[in-house]
Every structure is written in structure tokens, then in C-alpha cells.
Amino acid sequence: MTISLKPNNSPPERLQPTGWLKYLSFSLDHKVIGLQYLVCGFLFYLIGGSLAGAIRVELTSPLSDFMPREVYNQVLTLHGTIMIFLWIVPVVNGAFGNYLIPFYVGARDMAFPRLNAVAFWLIPPSGLMLITSYFINGAAQSGWTAYPPLSITTPAAGQIIWILSVLLLGGSSIFGGINFIATILKLRRPGLKLMQLPMYCWAMLGTSILVVLSTPVLAGTLILLSFDIVAHTGFFNPSLGGNVIVYQHLFWFYSHPAVYIMVLPAFGLVSEILPIHSRKPLFGYTTMVFSIMGIVVLGLVVWAHHMFTSGTPPWMRLFFTIATAFIAVPTGIKFFNWVATLWGGKISLNGAMLFSCGFIINFVLGGITGVALAQVPFDVHVHDTYFVVAHFHYIVYGGSVFVIFSSIYHWFPKFTGKMLNENLGRFHFIITFIGFNLCFAPQHWLGLNGMPRRVAEYDPQFQLINQISSVGALLMALSTLPFLWNIFQSILYGDEAGDNPWNALTPEWLTSSPPPVENWEGEAPLVIEPYGYGEKNSNEPQEVNK
Amino acid sequence: MPKLSAIITLTSSLILGVGGVWIAYNVDMLPASASINAPVYDELYRVLFIIGCILFIGMTALVIYSLIQFRRRPGETGDGIDLEGNITLEIFWTAVPAIVVLFVGLYSYDIYDRMGGMQPLMHDHNGHMESQNERVWGGIGSGPVEAASSSNSSSLPIELTAMQFAFIFHYPKGDIITGELHVPIGREVSLKMESKDVIHAFWVPQFRLKQDVIPGQPTILNFTPTKKGNFPIVCAELCGPYHGGMRSNVIVDEQEDFDNWLRENSKESI
Numbered sequence: 183m184t185i186s187l188k189p190n191n192s193p194p195e196r197l198q199p200t201g202w203l204k205y206l207s208f209s210l211d212h213k214v215i216g217l218q219y220l221v222c223g224f225l226f227y228l229i230g231g232s233l234a235g236a237i238r239v240e241l242t243s244p245l246s247d248f249m250p251r252e253v254y255n256q257v258l259t260l261h262g263t264i265m266i267f268l269w270i271v272p273v274v275n276g277a278f279g280n281y282l283i284p285f286y287v288g289a290r291d292m293a294f295p296r297l298n299a300v301a302f303w304l305i306p307p308s309g310l311m312l313i314t315s316y317f318i319n320g321a322a323q324s325g326w327t328a329y330p331p332l333s334i335t336t337p338a339a340g341q342i343i344w345i346l347s348v349l350l351l352g353g354s355s356i357f358g359g360i361n362f363i364a365t366i367l368k369l370r371r372p373g374l375k376l377m378q379l380p381m382y383c384w385a386m387l388g389t390s391i392l393v394v395l396s397t398p399v400l401a402g403t404l405i406l407l408s409f410d411i412v413a414h415t416g417f418f419n420p421s422l423g424g425n426v427i428v429y430q431h432l433f434w435f436y437s438h439p440a441v442y443i444m445v446l447p448a449f450g451l452v453s454e455i456l457p458i459h460s461r462k463p464l465f466g467y468t469t470m471v472f473s474i475m476g477i478v479v480l481g482l483v484v485w486a487h488h489m490f491t492s493g494t495p496p497w498m499r500l501f502f503t504i505a506t507a508f509i510a511v512p513t514g515i516k517f518f519n520w521v522a523t524l525w526g527g528k529i530s531l532n533g534a535m536l537f538s539c540g541f542i543i544n545f546v547l548g549g550i551t552g553v554a555l556a557q558v559p560f561d562v563h564v565h566d567t568y569f570v571v572a573h574f575h576y577i578v579y580g581g582s583v584f585v586i587f588s589s590i591y592h593w594f595p596k597f598t599g600k601m602l603n604e605n606l607g608r609f610h611f612i613i614t615f616i617g618f619n620l621c622f623a624p625q626h627w628l629g630l631n632g633m634p635r636r637v638a639e640y641d642p643q644f645q646l647i648n649q650i651s652s653v654g655a656l657l658m659a660l661s662t663l664p665f666l667w668n669i670f671q672s673i674l675y676g677d678e679a680g681d682n683p684w685n686a687l688t689p690e691w692l693t694s695s696p697p698p699v700e701n702w703e704g705e706a707p708l709v710i711e712p713y714g715y716g717e718k719n720s721n722e723p724q725e726v727n728k
Numbered sequence: 729m730p731k732l733s734a735i736i737t738l739t740s741s742l743i744l745g746v747g748g749v750w751i752a753y754n755v756d757m758l759p760a761s762a763s764i765n766a767p768v769y770d771e772l773y774r775v776l777f778i779i780g781c782i783l784f785i786g787m788t789a790l791v792i793y794s795l796i797q798f799r800r801r802p803g804e805t806g807d808g809i810d811l812e813g814n815i816t817l818e819i820f821w822t823a824v825p826a827i828v829v830l831f832v833g834l835y836s837y838d839i840y841d842r843m844g845g846m847q848p849l850m851h852d853h854n855g856h857m858e859s860q861n862e863r864v865w866g867g868i869g870s871g872p873v874e875a876a877s878s879s880n881s882s883s884l885p886i887e888l889t890a891m892q893f894a895f896i897f898h899y900p901k902g903d904i905i906t907g908e909l910h911v912p913i914g915r916e917v918s919l920k921m922e923s924k925d926v927i928h929a930f931w932v933p934q935f936r937l938k939q940d941v942i943p944g945q946p947t948i949l950n951f952t953p954t955k956k957g958n959f960p961i962v963c964a965e966l967c968g969p970y971h972g973g974m975r976s977n978v979i980v981d982e983q984e985d986f987d988n989w990l991r992e993n994s995k996e997s998i
Contacts, residue, residue, distance in 0.1 A: 251969035325966045331943060332926040332967060420944030426927060427945065460798070462808035469818045491929060491964075492940045493947050496846050500837060507829045511822060517787065518821040524794040527808035531799055539791050546787045550780040553829065557836035559772055559843055563936040566929060566964040631759045632933035634964040637972030641960065716810025 208303065210295035211699055215302050216281030217597060220590075222302075223273035226309055227583075230264035231659060233257050238621075238655040241648045246638040254638040255323035256316060256340070262326030263344065266440065267351040268309045270582045274447035275393075276302065276358055278589055279386050281597075282454075283362060285690035285697075286380045288371025288706035293364035301357035308350035315343035325636060327437070330407060330418035330429050338411050345404045345411075352397045355443075359393030362386050371706050377471070380688050380712045381464060384471050385450025388478040392439040392446075395482065400436035403429065430492055434485035442481040444578055445545075446474060448585035449516055452538050455592050456520055457713045458686045459535040460527030464713040466519040473512035480509045490561045499558045506556035513549055517542060533607025537588030540615050544580025548573055551626070566636075569629025575622045587614070587665070594669075595683045599695040600676030606668040610661055617657025624651050688712045744789075748782035762955035762980065763935035765843040770936075772839045779828065844950065883916040883950065890921065890928035890941040893970040895961060902994025909961060909978040911953055912986035919949045929964035932978055938964055953980040 204214050205221070236257050240248040249257070280298065284291055292298045315321045322344035324333040333341050366379070366387050407429065409415040416422025418429040457464045464470065486494055486502040520542055529535060551573040554560050564570060587610070594602050624647045629635075633644050640648070682691040689709050693702045752774050761767055798808065840846065886909070887898040897909050911917050921930060923943040930949060931938040934957075939949040963974035981989065 246972065251972075255966070255969060255971075323969075327966075329927060329966070335926060336968070420942075423944075425944070426942060460808055461806070463810065463812040465811065466813040466818050469813070469822075491938050492927075493942055493945060496840075499840075499845070503836065504833045507833050508826075510829050511826045514825040515818070515822055518817075521787065521790050521794065522811075522814075522817065524791065524798060526811060527794075527798045528800045528804060528806060529795060529798045529808075531795065535795075539795060542791055543788050547784055550783055553832065554776045554780065557772065557776070557832065557839075558845065559769060559836055559839045560776060562938050563769060563933070565938055566931075627757050630757050630933075632931075632960060632962060634929075634931065634962050634972075636966040639972035641975075713812075715807050716812075717807050 208299050210291070210299055212280045212284050212292045212295070212298065213697060213701075215298055216277050216279070218302050219272050219277035219280060219305070222306055222309075223269045223277060226264050226268035228662070229313065230261050230269055231662070233261040233264070235655060235659055237261065238652040240638055241640070242645075242652045244640050244642040244645050244648075249638075251638050252320065252323060255325075255636070256321040258636055259322045259325050259344070260312065260316065263312060263322075263348065264309070265578070266326065266444070267348060268305065268312075270444045270578060270586075271351075271355060271440070272305055273586055274444060274451070274582055275355070275362075275386070275389060276305075278382070278451060278593070279358070279362055279447065281593070282382060282690060283365055283386055284369070285693075285701060286383050286688065286712075287366055287369050288374055288689060288708065289365060289369040290700050290706075292361050293369050294361050297357050298361055301354045301361070304350050304354040304357075308347040308354075311343055311350075312347040315340050315347075318343075327433060328404075328407065329433075330410065330424075330426050331420060333407060334410050334419055341411055342408060345408045349401055349404055352401050355393050356397050359390035359397070362390040363394065366390075371708060373708050374710065377468070378710045378712070381453035381467070381470055381474075382447070382450035384474050385446045385453070388474045389443050389446045391478055392443055392481060396436040396439040399432055403432040403436075427489070427492055427494075430489050431486065434488045438485040438488065439481050441574075441577065442477060444582050446477065448541070448582045449474070451585050451589045452520065452541060453516075454688065455534050455538050455588055456523045457715055458592070458684050458688075459532065459538075460524050460529045461715050462523055462527040463716050464519070465522035465525075466515075467713065469515055470519055473515040476512035477509060480505060480512070484509065484556075487556050487561070490558050491565045503556050503558050507553055510549060510553045517546060517549075531608070532604045533591035533602065533611060534588045536608060536611040537584050537591065537614075540611060541581055541584040541588065544576050544584060544618070548576030548580055551576065564629050566634055567629035568625040568633045568635055571635045572622045572625035572629065575625075580618060580622070584614075584618075587611075592684070593690075594672070595679030596690055596695050596697070598673055598676075599679050600672050601679050601683060602672045602676065603668050606664050606671075610664045610668065613657055613661035613664070617654050617659075617661055619654070621651050621654025621658060624654075687714055740789075744782055744786050747785065748778045751781045752777040759933050760955065760957075761934065761936070762953055762957065762959055763932075763937065764952040764954055766934065766936045766954075768839055768842050772836055775835065776832065779832065883918045884911065885918050885920065886911075888919050888921040888930060888941065889924060890930070890963070891924040892926065892968050893963070893974040895928075895930070895963075895974075895976045899990070899994075902990055904990070904993045904995070906993070908976055910986060910989050911978060911980055912983045913953055913956055913980050915983070916950055916952045919951075920946055921949065922946045926967050927965045928967050928974070931962045931964040932959055933962065934959040935978075940965055953978075956980050956982065 205218055209215060236249065240246070240254055246254065280292065312321070319339040320337055322328065322333070322340040323336050324341065328341070328344065366383050406417045410417055410419050410424070414422070416424040418424045418426055420426055453464055453470060484502055484506040486498055487506045490499055551569070555564065555570065555573060591602055591607050594600070628644055628647055631644070633640050679695050681694050684691065687709060689707050690697070692707045692709070758770060758773065761770055885900055887900065889896045889898065894907060897906050898904070919930070921939065921941040922945070923941045925943060927943065928941040929938055930941055934955070935951050935953070937949060937951055939947050941947065957980055959978050959980070961976040961978055963971060967974060
């Protein structure tokens with residue numbers, strides 16, 4: 183395998199803006215692109231969060247009295263689309279993947295830096311397009327699932343803009359996926375074996391395989407849907423002989439793996455954070471790798487569990503029940519291994535560690551309700567109810583978003599060279615954790631007792647629980663304030679971090695903070711034991727073969 | 729020392745198990761049960777709830793215990809123990825969840841069968857499809873096993889047409905059209921459903937049953953009410969601006985009251 187240790191594909195220096203302006207440029211530096219993804223994603227998170235706030239305000243009363251019904255459906259569609267395609271997917275993949283993967287494989291940059299920059303710069307315009315559709319003629323109002331015939335019969339302009347926007351974001355995601363696969367497999371530093379890579383590389387490899395296999399299916403489906411809307415074809419339009427169930431199969435063939443595209447990288451990030459802050463090796467490296475790949479394979483054959491009430495033959499329901507339930511096995515292995523990583527450690531209770539542990543607790547609950555939902559007889563009662571809303575928010579917020587915060591606390595010193603305030607970090611965690619659970623735990627009860635999802639009005643008996651949930655949402659919104667204060671305060675006045683404030687062994691810490699353009703001054707270090715913590719080992723990075 | 733830790737592990741597992749069962753039997757989160765398959769559903773729910781409680785409380789306790797027990801004390805330096813893995817443990821926590829998941833899968837298959845999910849789809853009085861070529865995709869509860877033998881011949885056929893934003897029920901016997909569903913207690917009802925515009929879903933939480941109502945694709949849902957009363961029918965699939973308002977009622981009556989209602993409202997003499 184040939185590896186270039188020279189900065190690859192860098193344009194002449196005079197073309198690269200310096201200072202903060204480089205973050206607004208078509209930069210080819212993977213570290214700049216990573217932070218572009220992160221900040222851009224966070225801005226969209228604030229927008230998506232405001233929309234969630236609007237939903238929770240509407241639901242404090244059983245009547246539809248806060249906003250017009252059409253607007254409510256637009257708000258819930260935008261909320262889902264923004265949070266998935268503009269916040270979680272770009273941040274857990276694009277932001278941390280771009281920043282960390284070249285370090286982890288010992289490369290100076292990603293395999294295709296220009297493709298990388300294109301992938302990022304597709305995101306802001308498609309996001310802005312999606313949001314401005316609201317002000318032009320009304321945004322899409324058929325939910326993020328855009329099931330026909332509803333998506334064919336609602337106003338066409340918003341729906342078409344939604345499709346265009348998701349197509350561009352999907353393209354960005356595919357470009358990123360190709361780039362990660364090429365970088366991890368082909369740009370590894372000489373001497374570095376696959377089974378010596380930090381776990382996040384494996385998570386990104388698995389995720390990128392899912393992205394490359396499944397996102398094109400979504401793209402094809404949405405193109406057919408757009409034909410149905412603008413050219414009045416009948417692929418999915420029953421009045422023209424089309425079939426609405428086929429759309430659901432194609433849509434979920436992407437959108438179930440999309441869940442793993444959102445959580446597998448988070449699994450990888452947690453596997454980096456826990457060993458460093460508990461000063462212990464990652465427990466069960468090999469089983470962790472196999473469980474990631476197990477999740478990838480199983481994740482591709484479970485999509486129809488979203489369609490148990492749609493009209494599927496009994497044999498199909500059974501197959502997808504068993505396949506889905508079995509995902510719990512590799513996922514469970516990862517969680518037991520993380521707890522075993524904590525066991526016997528010297529745990530620092532800082533922001534990064536607390537958010538990671540919050541993730542474990544939240545995700546276990548989301549996983550348990552997930553196994554329950556996989557059972558057909560259980561699902562026919564709670565499908566499309568607030569039980570499902572609670573379940574997937576435990577996965578994507580309690581899971582992925584908690585990990586994003588944990589990762590920001592962990593890598594902020596590397597990104598900026600400044601330390602965050604850990605007391606503010608702990609405060610941020612406590613408010614977020616309480617607010618999140620107060621918001622979403624009661625929704626399990628709502629779903630079981632008869633409240634469907636995506637409604638602006640509901641049976642008055644559910645009012646009190648909805649108000650409790652809204653108080654939780656308010657706490658979640660407020661918890662953003664200490665976080666933002668911490669970020670700005672620390673960038674301006676934070677303590678100097680030094681190269682390696684956590685005394686970590688992975689390669690991104692073996693260079694200055696923030697790192698130079700070429701990542702390391704000299705040759706890239708060879709880290710063959712990224713988790714070599716523990717009493718018997720020295721804390722010095724091991725750069726030679728044992 | 730190993731003996732002591734074994735005793736502690738066993739005791740805490742025991743407390744956890746008993747606690748999980750206790751919670752599942754004492755925390756009631758389900759609405760009233762009002763159909764033949766609702767108690768079957770509740771049985772599955774209870775088993776899942778027990779397993780879920782044990783797992784969730786166990787994992788949470790382990791995480792919190794680790795954070796407290798193994799926290800870095802002030803002034804402490806150095807690393808934790810050098811423990812990179814343990815094959816026995818890995819096999820243990822691969823095998824146990826696999827067995828639990830397999831058990832849950834087989835058990836829910838059994839529940840599904842008892843709810844009638846594996847029964848052939850039938851709608852008319854004689855247990856035959858109106859037309860063999862008609863493509864009908866069923867929902868669960870297409871004739872509970874317990875009820876299938878005895879009551880199939882006397883199942884009550886009703887047609888449901890869903891539209892934005894209402895459920896319209898049609899009784900072939902008597903040619904009645906109504907916005908509220910009237911059914912007698914203890915008799916199997918066979919709903920044949922089709923939508924006029926977008927996808928809707930017919931859901932009665934107290935029956936623990938839901939089936940999408942799809943345009944261009946008839947679906948069938950069979951159920952047997954067991955409790956007199958007035959229960960909500962809820963649309964559970966986003967169907968447009970008034971989706972939240974698309975609600976109706978199912979009124980479960982004694983057979984005589986139902987017969988009276990049928991007689992009073994029918995357009996032709998029965």
C-alpha cells in the first residue's frame with residue numbers, strides 16, 4: 183500500500199485564507215471542514231430546536247390554538263428533516279469524521295479533499311433552501327417520511343423544495359461516505375494494521391458502507407416521487423394505478439439504516455472518550471469491531487418493521503420481527519463492553535464523561551423500547567403514537583446528541599487550544615439530562631394510552647402529561663445557554679490546553695492544539711495501541727512495535 | 729473475597745429480578761382492555777416490561793455505581809486496571825441477550841398467532857373472500873383463534889371508508905351509513921377498510937389494534953369486543969391538517985340494544 187506522507191493535494195498556500203475567514207472559504211483542510219460541519223450543524227440544531235419548542239407550546243393545550251394546522255404540519259416536517267439531515271448526520275459523520283479520521287489513520291488529509299469541500303458546501307444552501315420554502319409558499323407538510331398520497335396532494339412547491347434539499351443532502355452524505363471508506367482503507371500510515379485502528383474508524387467504515395449502499399435508494403425513490411408530483415406520473419399515486427406501500431419499502435430501506443448512520447458514529451466516539459477519561463483500555467476491542475459490522479449487516483434487513491400496520495403479509499412481519507430483535511445482541515455487546523471499560527477505572531467526572539454515561543443510560547432505555555416495538559403484536563398498538571416519538575428521541579437525542587455534546591467537551595481543547603469550564607459542563611449535563619427525561623419519558627405513557635403522533639390537537643385527558651413534557655422541553659432549551667456561554671467564554675478567556683490535556687494516546691493528541699495544517703510537524707506517529715491505558719503500561723505514546 | 733463478590737452479585741441480581749416483576753405488576757400504564765385480544769396483548773406487554781425493567785435498572789445501577797466507586801479522588805493520579813477484555817464475559821453477554829431475544833421473538837410469535845395474525849383473511853359470512861382475485865392485505869387480529877371456530881359464521885361484516893377527515897361505516901345488513909361504529913358485545917366484527925384519498929389508520933387503543941386504511945388497497949381487521957362502553961377511534965397516520973381532529977367512537981352494546989339500533993336505523997326491513 184502506498185502512502186503519501188507529504189501534504190497531499192494541497193493547493194498553493196496563497197489560495198488558502200487564514201484566520202477565521204478560512205472557515206467561510208472553500209478550504210481543503212479536513213480540520214477546517216470538520217469544524218465547518220460542526221458549527222453549521224449546530225446553527226441548524228438551534229433552528230430545529232426552536233421548531234421543537236413551537237411544537238411543545240402548541241401541545242400544552244388540547245386544542246389547535248397556537249398556530250394554524252397547516253403551519254403545525256410544516257413545523258413538524260421541518261423539525262424532523264433539519265434534525266436528521268442537517269444536524270445529527272452531518273455532525274456525527276461529517277464534523278468528527280473529517281476532523282479525526284485522517285489523524286487516526288496517520289494521514290495528512292482525507293483521500294479526496296476537493297470532494298470533501300464540495301460535500302460540506304452542499305449543506306448550507308440546501309438547508310437554507312429548505313427553510314426559505316416556508317416563507318415562499320409554505321414548506322412541505324407531509325412529515326419527514328413524505329408518504330404518498332399525502333405528499334402528492336399537499337401543496338407541490340414546498341414538497342418539491344423538500345425533495346431537492348434532501349437529494350442534495352443525500353449527495354453530500356454519499357460523497358462523505360466514499361471519502362471515509364477510501365481514507366480508512368487506503369491512506370493508512372505504513373505499519374498501521376486495520377485491527378490497530380481506533381474504534382471510531384471502524385464505526386465510520388461501517389456507517390459509510392451503509393451510507394453508500396442505502397442513500398442512493400432514497401435518492402431514486404424521491405426522484406420518482408417528484409415525477410408523481412410535477413409530471414403526474416403514477417409510481418406511487420393509487421388513483422393512477424400506483425402503489426403507496428412500495429414507496430414505504432423504498433423509503434425505509436434507506437431510513438432505517440439512517441438510524442445507524444446517526445448512532446454508529448456516536449458509538450465510535452463514545453469508545454474513544456470512555457477509555458481516556460476512565461484511564462483504562464477499551465474493553466473487548468475485537469468484539470466491538472465485530473458487533474459494529476454485525477449491526478451494519480442486520481441494519482440493512484430490518485426496514486419493514488416500520489410498516490407492521492401498513493399491510494404486510496404475516497411471513498414478512500415475522501422475519502422483520504426476528505431480524506430487528508437480533509440487532510439488540512451486537513448492540514448489547516457494545517453497552518456491556520462500555521460498562522466494563524468503566525469498571526475499575528480512575529474516572530474523571532467531567533463534561534465529556536458525564537454526557538457519555540448519560541448516553542449509555544438513555545440509549546439502553548431507547549433500545550429496550552426498540553426491541554419491544556420490533557414485536558408485531560406490541561407494535562400494532564403503539565405504532566405511530568407518542569410511544570414511538572419517545573423511543574426514537576431516546577435513540578437520536580438521548581443517544582446521538584448526548585454523544586455530540588460529550589465529544590465537544592472532549593475535543594474542544596484540540597479544536598481551539600483552550601479548555602472548557604468543567605463546572606459549567608457538569609451544570610449543562612444535569613439540566614440537559616433532567617430536561618430530556620422529563621420531556622420524553624412521559625410520552626411513553628401518552629402513546630400507550632391513545633395519543634397518536636403528529637397531532638396538533640388531542641384528547642383533553644392527556645393535557646397534564648403533555649404540559650409536563652413541555653416543561654422538560656423548556657429545560658432542554660435553557661440548557662443550551664450555559665453551553666453557549668461556556669464555548670464563547672472559553673474561546674476568549676479559557677485556560678491554555680496544551681497539546682495533550684487528557685494525557686491521551688490517540689494520534690490527534692500527539693500534535694499541537696490546534697494542529698498545524700499538515701497535522702504533525704514531522705512524520706505521522708505510529709500508534710498501534712490506541713487504548714494502552716492501565717497501570718501496567720506507561721503513559722507515553724507507544725510509537726514502536728512491541 | 730471471590731465468595732463475597734459472588735454472594736453480592738447473586739443477591740443484587742435476585743433483588744433486581746424480583747423488583748422488575750414487582751414494578752411490572754404494580755405500574756399499570758395501559759388503558760382499559762376491551763377486546764378478546766387485549767388481555768393477550770397485555771400479557772406480552774407485561775413480559776416485555778419485566779425484561780425491560782431488569783435490564784434498564786441493572787444497567788443504570790452499574791453505570792452509576794461505577795461512576796461513584798471508581799471516580800478519581802482529589803489528588804489521585806495514575807491509571808485504572810489494565811484489563812483489555814475477557815472472553816468468558818464476552819461469550820456470556822453475547823449468549824444471554826441472544827437467548828432472551830430469541831425467547832421474546834418466539835413468545836411474541838405465539839402471541840401473534842393467538843391474536844389471529846396467522847389466520848387467513850376472511851370477510852364475509854361464509855369465511856370466503858368475496859373474490860379470490862381480490863388482493864387484500866390484512867391487519868393483525870384477522871380472527872382470533874379462540875373465536876375463529878365458534879363465531880366465524882356469525883361475524884358481523886362492516887365496511888369502513890376513511891377520508892380526510894372522517895371515518896364512514898357502512899353496514900351491508902340494513903344498508904346503514906354512520907360516522908360512529910356500533911358493535912355488539914362478544915361477537916366478532918370484520919372490518920373491511922379502504923381509503924378514498926390518503927393513508928389513514930384505524931386505531932382503538934382499548935382494543936390494542938391498529939391497521940392502516942390505504943387508498944387502492946383494501947385491508948381487513950377483525951376483532952371481538954368484550955366490554956360494554958364507548959371507546960375512541962383514532963386516526964394514527966398523518967393525513968393532513970386536521971389529522972389530530974380525525975376521531976370517532978366505537979359504541980359497544982349488548983346484543984339486544986345493538987339489534988334495536990340496527991332496526992331503528994336500517995333503510996330496509998331485516
